Amino acid sequence: MTDTIGTTTLLDWITRFRDAVVEKRDWLTELDSAIGDADHGANMARGMTAVVDKLGGGVPATADELLKGVGMTLVSSVGGASGPLYxxxxLRMGMTAGAVTELDAAALAAALRAGLEGIVARGKAEAGDKTMFDAMSPAVDAFDAAIGGGADLASASRRAAEAAAAGRDATLPLVARKGRASYLGERSAGHIDPGAASTAILFDTLxxxxAGSS
Structure with a gap:
C-alpha cells in the first residue's frame, strides 16, 4: 500500500478533531478560564462543529478544497484568537497541498510546515511564549525528523503527537509573553496553555x- 494520506483520511482527521474538542470542551474552557477569556473550549467546539456541518459528510475532491474550506469556516465562525490562528x-496547509487527491509523507510535512509558518506570521509567537506554537513547532519538527529518518506516515504522525503533548505539558511552568495570558505576568505560570492543549488534540487525532486508514 502506498504511504499516502487521501482526502477521505483528511476528512476523518477533521471529524475526529471535531469530536475530540467537543468531548474536551469543558477541559479546554477550564484551562482558558485560568489564564484567558474562558472561551477556548466553546470556540473550538463551535468552530469545528460548523466545519463538519458545512462539509455535510461529503468528501471534497481535492486536499486544497478540503483544507481551505476548513480554514475559511473557522475564520468566519470562531471568535477570539483561535479562529484566525487555526x-x-x-488555509496555508491547503495552499501548499494543492489540488491533489492524496499527499505523500513529504507533501504532508510541507503542508504542516506551511501551516506552522502561517501561525507564526499571524501570531508572532516564538518558543517559550506559552502559546499553541509551543506544541505545534515541536510536533512539526518531530514529523519532519521522523520522515527524514525513513519512518512511515503512521509512525511519523504518532511521534508528532507525542511531541505536541510534551510541548503542551512544557507550557505549565512558563510565564506567558503573548495573548490574553500575558496580562497576568507571573500568575500565568502553573497553568497549561489552552491553545497548546487543543494543538496536542489536533496531532493526536491526525x-x-x-492509523485508522492503514
Missing part, C-alpha cells in the same frame, strides 16, 4: 486518522 493553519 483558520490560517488550515495520528489516529492515519
Amino acid at each position: 483558520g490560517t493553519l488550515f 495520528a489516529a486518522a492515519i
